[in-house]
Amino acid sequence: MKLQDTLSNAEQELDTSKKVKIYLCGVTVYDESHIGHARTIIVFDVLRRYLEDKGIEIEFIQNFTDVDDKIINRAQAENTSAEAISTKYIENYFKDFDGLNVKHATNYPKATEHIEDIIKFIEKLIEKEIAYVSKNGVYFAVSKFPEYGKLSKKKIDELESGARIEVDEAKNNPLDFAVWKFSDVEPLWDSPWGKGRPGWHIECSAMSTKYLGENFDIHGGGRDLIFPHHENEIAQSESFTGNQFAKIWMHVGMVTIDGEKMSKSIGNIKSIKHVLENWGPNIIRLFCLSGHYSKPIDYSEELLKENLTKWRQAETCYYELIHANSENSEKVGSIVEKLGSEFDKALEDDVNTHLALSAFFQLVKEANRLAAEEKLGKEDAKIIKTEFLRMLKILGLNIPEMTEGMKQEIDTMIENREKFRQEKQFQEADQIRDKLNEMNIELIDHKGKTIWMKKENIKAEK
Incomplete structure (x- = not known):
């Protein structure tokens, strides 16, 4: 498998x-997760599912930033504690992503549970004279890491002259960033x-090295994290x-809405809860995987409708496969093998989910x-179904499996309806039809x- 490396x-x-x-x-758990978060996490979910399908063991760590200025500000605005805010949105996170059929990470470390690890990390940076104590907190000295800017391809002298740099007279250099912030506002810890409390970047360095070691395989996130978050992580981790x-x-590309970045001020943020x-x-999931992960993707109702049309074809396929019972044979093995190979090659070539x-x-x-031409035999259906379900599982798509008992129950209802119609007992026939409609059959x-199919109930389709 080959992956495009930003560095x-x-x-x-x-x-x-x-x-x-x-x-x-x-x-950062201060608000509802949105479609942009969904895209990044779904892309990594597919990468992980594919590797696991090939029998490769995965250790997957995904952190929660549960101490941050945004969380504290939200807590103050709602007259509650930062812990109450982070707990609420972590619970909502799992509701959202369980709803999106995302596999759980091996571990979900929280910043607040790793303060001791973060302090030890900072102590070593101070000991190496790469971090220093000032009146506002502890800062990382960017000048001590000559390769600073190597991930984002930004030049230090251009950054220093940039107007966007926050001026803080306590820093030795305007580019230096906080690894520990002095504070008398809860939550705070002794150091x-x-x-005070840790800076944003240090938590990921401390937790990733704790769980995965000093040099691990893949570090990911949205493209908006390249600078400064990941740039600063590299600087402090490699210095350490x-x-x-x-x-x-x-890095996964952003989700835009009508070509614009999602933002609270515009009011165009699509929460996962809403889209689900x-x-x-x-x-x-189909929307999030429809373009190459590294490029931006524009959220639109039209694109969602296109994916819905495709999904209905996939549902039809599943039910055609489970109903196939003829002895016809078109020898589908070679075409199934060819498409399975194309599917694997696409994912091995930088997770090309589009292909x-x-x-x-x-x-x-x-x-x-084959089904439309009355040529889908049960043996061919078995071969196709095996590959269909494998691809479905890797993509994290889900058609609720029909047990033989459920299938039999619906078959019987349809047979009874037909019998009532033939006997001109239309009221009884209509009652069965209404029941089938309620079941989305x-x-x-x-x-x-x-034959019949059970369609997923999509609110937006109505």
């Missing part, structure tokens, strides 16, 4: 001969330098260890074509038989 700006081969260790920067930090840096209620998990989806929907189209007519 070297080239494709790097992922070493899959051993356990693959991944650190993904999670969310050798004074009461003297070694390369992460082998590969993977309206479109359901499968459509959201992987193309192979998946080609498989769907082939199965639906749709009938598909074939020559000489009628």
Whole structure:
């Protein structure tokens, strides 16, 4: 598997001969998670699912930033504690991402649970004279890390002259960043330098090295984290260890709305809760995977509707496969193998989910074509279904599995409805039809038989 590495700006081969260790920067828990967070986390979910499908062991760490100025400000505005705010939004995070069928990380470390690790990390940076104590807190001295800017490709002299730099007379250099902030506002902790709380960047360095070691395989996040967050992580981590930090840096493009960045001031943020209620998990996952992960993607109702149309074809495919019972054989093995190989190659080439989806929907189209032409035999259906379900699992898409008992129950209802119609007992027939409608069962007519499918209930379709 090859992945585009932001640091070297080239494709790097992922070493899959051993356990693959991944650190993904999670969310700051002061508000609802939105579609931008969903895209990043879904991309990494597919990467992980693919590797696990190939039998590769994964250690996946995703942090929660649960101490931050934004959390404290929210707590003060709502007259509650920072802990109450972070607890609420962590609970909501799991509701959202469980709803999106995202696998749980191996561990979800929180900044507040690793204060001791963070303090030890800062102590070593001070000992090495790479961090210093000032009247406002402890700062990392950027001038002591000559490679600063290597991830974002920003030049130090240009950054120093940039008007966006926050001026703080307590810093030796305007680029220096806080690793510990002195404060008398809760939450705060004792430290050798004074009461306060950690800076934003230091928590990820302390927690990633604690759980994954000094040099791990992949560090990821949204493109908006390249500078300053990931740039600062590299500076403090490599200063701390003297070694390369992460082998590969993977960054996911932003989700825009009508070409504009999502922002509270414009009021165009789409929360996961909102899009899930309206479109359901499968459509959201298809949307997030529809373009190459490194490029921005524009959220629009049209694109969601396109994905809904495709999803209905996938649902039809599943039900055609489970209803197939003829002895026909089109020898589908070679086409299924070809599409399976295309799917794998796409994901191995820098997680190209766009091309992987193309192979998946080609498989769907082939199965639906055979069914429409009355050529889908049960043995062929079995071969297609195995590959269809494998792709579905890797993409994290989900069609609720029909047990034989459930299938039998619906078959019986349809048979009874047909019998009532023939006997001109239309009221009884209509009652069964209404019950089937409530269950989202749709009938598909074939020559000489009628089969059924259970459609996912999508609120936005109504």
